[in-house]
Amino acid sequence: MTQPIIACFKLDYGNFILNIDLQLPGTGITVLFGHSGSGKTTLLRCIAGLQHAQQGFLEINGKVWQDSELNLFLPTHKRPLGYVFQEANLFPHLTVAGNLQFGLKRIAKKPGTIDLQHILELLGIENLLKRMPDRLSGGERQRVAIARALALNPEILLMDEPLASLDFKRKQEILPFLSRLHQALNIPVLYVTHSQQEVAQLADTLVILEGGKAFASGPLSETLSRLDVPLAQNWDASTVWPVSLIEHETDYHLTRVAFDGGILSLPMIDAAIGTLLRVQIYARDVSIALEAPTATSILNVLPATITGLTDDRGGQSVVRLKVGTQSLLAHITHKSAVLLNLNLGLVVYVQIKGTSILN
Amino acid sequence: MLATADLDALFLTFKVASISTILMLLFGTPLAWWLARTTCPWKGFINAIVALPLVLPPTVLGFYLLVFMGPVGLIGELTTWVGLGTLPFTFAGLVVASVLYSMPFVVQPLQAAFTSIGEHPLEAAATLRASPLDTFFSVVIPLAKPGFLTATILGFTHTVGEFGVVLMIGGNIPDKTRVVSVQIYNHVEALEYNEAHWLAGCLLLFSFTVLLILYTVLKTQPNVQQLK
Numbered sequence: 001m002t003q004p005i006i007a008c009f010k011l012d013y014g015n016f017i018l019n020i021d022l023q024l025p026g027t028g029i030t031v032l033f034g035h036s037g038s039g040k041t042t043l044l045r046c047i048a049g050l051q052h053a054q055q056g057f058l059e060i061n062g063k064v065w066q067d068s069e070l071n072l073f074l075p076t077h078k079r080p081l082g083y084v085f086q087e088a089n090l091f092p093h094l095t096v097a098g099n100l101q102f103g104l105k106r107i108a109k110k111p112g113t114i115d116l117q118h119i120l121e122l123l124g125i126e127n128l129l130k131r132m133p134d135r136l137s138g139g140e141r142q143r144v145a146i147a148r149a150l151a152l153n154p155e156i157l158l159m160d161e162p163l164a165s166l167d168f169k170r171k172q173e174i175l176p177f178l179s180r181l182h183q184a185l186n187i188p189v190l191y192v193t194h195s196q197q198e199v200a201q202l203a204d205t206l207v208i209l210e211g212g213k214a215f216a217s218g219p220l221s222e223t224l225s226r227l228d229v230p231l232a233q234n235w236d237a238s239t240v241w242p243v244s245l246i247e248h249e250t251d252y253h254l255t256r257v258a259f260d261g262g263i264l265s266l267p268m269i270d271a272a273i274g275t276l277l278r279v280q281i282y283a284r285d286v287s288i289a290l291e292a293p294t295a296t297s298i299l300n301v302l303p304a305t306i307t308g309l310t311d312d313r314g315g316q317s318v319v320r321l322k323v324g325t326q327s328l329l330a331h332i333t334h335k336s337a338v339l340l341n342l343n344l345g346l347v348v349y350v351q352i353k354g355t356s357i358l359n
Numbered sequence: 360m361l362a363t364a365d366l367d368a369l370f371l372t373f374k375v376a377s378i379s380t381i382l383m384l385l386f387g388t389p390l391a392w393w394l395a396r397t398t399c400p401w402k403g404f405i406n407a408i409v410a411l412p413l414v415l416p417p418t419v420l421g422f423y424l425l426v427f428m429g430p431v432g433l434i435g436e437l438t439t440w441v442g443l444g445t446l447p448f449t450f451a452g453l454v455v456a457s458v459l460y461s462m463p464f465v466v467q468p469l470q471a472a473f474t475s476i477g478e479h480p481l482e483a484a485a486t487l488r489a490s491p492l493d494t495f496f497s498v499v500i501p502l503a504k505p506g507f508l509t510a511t512i513l514g515f516t517h518t519v520g521e522f523g524v525v526l527m528i529g530g531n532i533p534d535k536t537r538v539v540s541v542q543i544y545n546h547v548e549a550l551e552y553n554e555a556h557w558l559a560g561c562l563l564l565f566s567f568t569v570l571l572i573l574y575t576v577l578k579t580q581p582n583v584q585q586l587k
Contacts, residue, residue: 048486049485050482050485050486075485075490076482076485076486077484077485077486077487077488077489077490077491077493078488081486082486083482083483083486085479085482085483087479089479089480089482089483090483091480091483091484091498091502092480092502093498093501093502102484102487102489102497103487103488103489106487106488106489106493107488148487149486152487152488
């Protein structure tokens, strides 16, 4: 599916107003990010039809699910979607298998046994089928909930903070499954979260919501590096680049990866050549030089163009740069910015002191 | 020992209670579901009406039913018009009265059970392609099973135990409206204490056993009235 998702909603609760007008890509994971009360869950519920926005237009995969001008509102049970709730929300009176069967019994186009087996394996729940939900751990319950939604062959997967109710260990248990899903699925995923870590790890597209409005929306590194987004000013501001593994330098315990605009050296990664990875680069790990440093211990030195510059009036400047087609943020002192006479359009060299691999 | 008339009264009592319970579940389930889910401003009004028999003396309820179902009453005229005759002093009238009298004992446990299910399972079912009606049968009823058991048992036993309403609306007609509680009253009036003992003992044993099952096996909270 490559047709874009068109979602426009106006919803007035008196003390909270949702006003959304978004066009999102029909592939990959789109993360709806925001603090509690920003309207991210309400937006997801409007898309699922669990909440009925008085004014709304919604088109998924070329089909209109809601058009308030035509008085069209498809009830939730007629929408070909998969929904994963914050609390797994399994039916307590049914076994895991019963929960998985619940939706399957009600759809015409059933997935083959191979597809179903594939989902069970992908989520590692083959051995849980006979258990009752109250005999599962939080992480297992959430994996069953994801499988239950996926088993229906949905045209879109909606996930409402699926990891929020889990502790750190359980999160680490599920995140790899989600990353794997990302590569195995060809349907769009809308994923609600308030965790920056999940954004960095999962998002292809990022929508930042604030006060019921979409504050920023676009490809991940593009949106993360927008200087008007508060995220860029945070001490843990970062950008994420998609890269592919090209070479191992076993002697040095390094791995080289390529991205749109160059090559990075990373600490050795245990993965095959050609593997697609996500590299997170924190703004605080990036420094700027006017000329290519000839003698430096830092391996990753890349030419870049300054595309944005702000000063937080607290002594820190945030610099936005373009490296090839990728965006990058650098946190430097305001004094350095002045001394180096940094300006928009200036070509500089960035030195990346540290990177981390996300998957 | 139990005489034939006593056995007839016992049999009639259980017949009234069984039919009433089935009718109460049939009407009470949608009513309780509506009360549990609605935000309608009339909710409080309907709740109060349903709960009325809990606080009203049975004779008052019986009196009004007698008036309304009698030949010049609104319901009486309607039943006469459709060819059913008038309901007081008939088996059907007894069932109607029992249903109204015991309704809160069915509606309230069901309403509490439905409310405690909450929104989440219903939403999950909707995202799994189940229509609202489908959801009611495949999710709500299984999850509200303890509520249904409590409602059935309380509705049944409460009907078995009624006296005032029966006397007002049913009278004391053998095989038609003479239920156990009335028969015991007859025995006592006739100073037949031995016979009264047998029947009273039967009811005591029956009621205690049912409540024992309710509170031990089903572990229901001893709290019927959830007036909200």
